[in-house]
């Protein structure tokens with residue numbers, strides 16, 4: 001698997017296997033096991049997905065060594081303080097059954113209860129301090145954020161000793177988020193593409209279907225290739241073995257600049273929601 005290199009020198013495989021909405025138990029265990037069997041070496045989970053135990057079991061039972069797998073989890077909204085964040089990372093380590101994590105993200109910048117008086121700023125600073133401490137102790141190999149817009153990043157920069165290495169945001173054809181991506185690049189933050197298939201919304205798009213047919217590829221493959229050519233790190237989710245496998249076959253073709261631009265502009269698919277307005 002090809003890899004990007006984060007600003008701290010840690011390498012991160014260019015595709016990750018997404019696990020949102022894969023229920024804890026046999027479905028999570030089987031899909032992650034199959035993904036590891038067919039070549040994924042990067043798994044994206046989160047405390048709020050509720051599947052860390054099965055993800056960890058699939059990793060433990062796989063033929064891969066721990067150091068050959070890149071494992072990400074995320075701290076959820078009710079754990080935004082120094083002490084709670086530490087307890088939360090300890091819980092993730094325990095549930096996943098590992099003694100270090102490759103990447104931990106603050107899942108959401110501004111949980112609803114922390115919006116009054118911009119309490120989220122102090123909460124993120126404290127959460128981040130706990131993450132820096134775990135990073136320096138070697139319990140985490142990289143730290144980052146998710147769903148952070150420019151102003152959330154700027155607020156974090158005011159107190160962070162270590163800059164975030166990743167921002168995981170919605171990036172998909174029709175949602176290239178050029179300004180935010182450019183801001184991330186200026187600060188050496190790798191953009192990870194969540195919902196790279198628009199949580200399925202890409203499959204009904206006529207332009208995407210036409211481009212896929214021209215290359216003899218699937219719609220998923222051209223969406224994921226678009227992501228790679230943008231320099232993003234896509235995190236496709238699937239529980240269907242043939243999709244899990246075919247989503248990896250995106251390294252043997254190139255989209256033209258014209259097709260990249262057409263995919264930038266498609267409409268009607270899922271786009272990044274405004275984190276300042278979500279009801280949680």
Ligand SMILES: NC(=O)c1ccc[n+]([C@@H]2O[C@H](COP(=O)([O-])OP(=O)(O)OC[C@H]3O[C@@H](n4cnc5c(N)ncnc54)[C@H](OP(=O)(O)O)[C@@H]3O)[C@@H](O)[C@H]2O)c1
Nearest residue numbers: 018019020194195196197198199200220236237238239243
């Ligand atoms: N940080 C955040 O706030 C955040 C938010 C959303 C997502 N994420 C991360 O990003 C990952 C991916 O995003 P997502 O779960 O929204 O969805 P996605 O990967 O954009 O799309 C998944 C959907 O596409 C289908 N699919 C996948 N490959 C396919 C193929 N080759 N052909 C046809 N259908 C295919 C899946 O169905 P099957 O399962 O049946 O294949 C599923 O319905 C998540 O799992 C999670 O890890 C993070």
